[in-house]
Amino acid sequence: ETGVTQTPRHLVMGMTNKKSLKCEQHLGHNAMYWYKQSAKKPLELMFVYSLEERVENNSVPSRFSPECPNSSHLFLHLHTLQPEDSALYLCASSQDMQGMADTQYFGPGTRLTVL
Amino acid sequence: LAKTTQPISMDSYEGQEVNITCSHNNIATNDYITWYQQFPSQGPRFIIQGYKTKVTNEVASLFIPADRKSSTLSLPRVSLSDTAVYYCLVGANSGYALNFGKGTSLLVTP
Numbered sequence: 001e002t003g004v005t006q007t008p009r010h011l012v013m014g015m016t017n018k019k020s021l022k023c024e025q026h027l028g029h030n031a032m033y034w035y036k037q038s039a040k041k042p043l044e045l046m047f048v049y050s051l052e053e054r055v056e057n058n059s060v061p062s063r064f065s066p067e068c069p070n071s072s073h074l075f076l077h078l079h080t081l082q083p084e085d086s087a088l089y090l091c092a093s094s095q096d097m098q099g100m101a102d103t104q105y106f107g108p109g110t111r112l113t114v115l
Numbered sequence: 116l117a118k119t120t121q122p123i124s125m126d127s128y129e130g131q132e133v134n135i136t137c138s139h140n141n142i143a144t145n146d147y148i149t150w151y152q153q154f155p156s157q158g159p160r161f162i163i164q165g166y167k168t169k170v171t172n173e174v175a176s177l178f179i180p181a182d183r184k185s186s187t188l189s190l191p192r193v194s195l196s197d198t199a200v201y202y203c204l205v206g207a208n209s210g211y212a213l214n215f216g217k218g219t220s221l222l223v224t225p
Contacts, residue, residue: 002158002160004158042214042215042216042217042218043159043215088156090158090159091158092158103149103161103164104159104161105161106157106158106159106160107158108157108158109156109157109158111156
């Protein structure tokens with residue numbers, strides 16, 4: 001257990017559905033991240049939040065909408081997804097130590113399938 | 116961000132020592148070197164981190180030469196459960212963007 005939980009662990013949705021992925025960290029960290037991992041591809045950083053403010057958005061399509069209501073919770077709202085969005089979505093958190101190496105702790109991921 | 120290069124895959128037998136080398140020629144002065152391990156359908160897990168010379172913990176050792184342009188992750192006496200993808204990352208906290216790359220896929224067989 002890394003102290004980062006994600007729900008649901010598996011999700012199947014149609015292209016017209018709206019769903020949300022949830023991430024919660026119990027580590028007292030200040031930064032939270034969403035990554036996407038497609039089959040046989042490197043992890044792609046999607047969004048970064050630091051103290052509930054979005055600090056990075058790596059050209060992610062608007063059909064993915066993040067929300068960070070507090071430093072312990074992170075959501076990824078999904079709507080009108082495409083089959084190519086099927087992937088493992090990983091949440092991570094870190095202490096956010098300015099100027100120092102910052103270890104990220106990952107959740108188990110949500111396996112998303114878009115039909 | 117410093118670019119890293121590591122072997123795509125490695126094979127080993129149980130009980131052997133495995134050394135995975137990562138090249139990072141344009142490492143910056145304030146960059147740390149961090150290794151993560153990832154099992155299928157799970158999130159990466161931090162293994163070890165270092166800045167220079169040698170670091171050892173209960174899982175692995177990390178060797179970093181004086182010029183810091185490469186690093187070697189050493190896994191002593193691997194078991195089947197060490198079969199995973201190992202990522203070498205170089206960076207500091209600025210920008211948050213950890214570049215995981217493709218990693219090294221290690222297969223341990225009996």
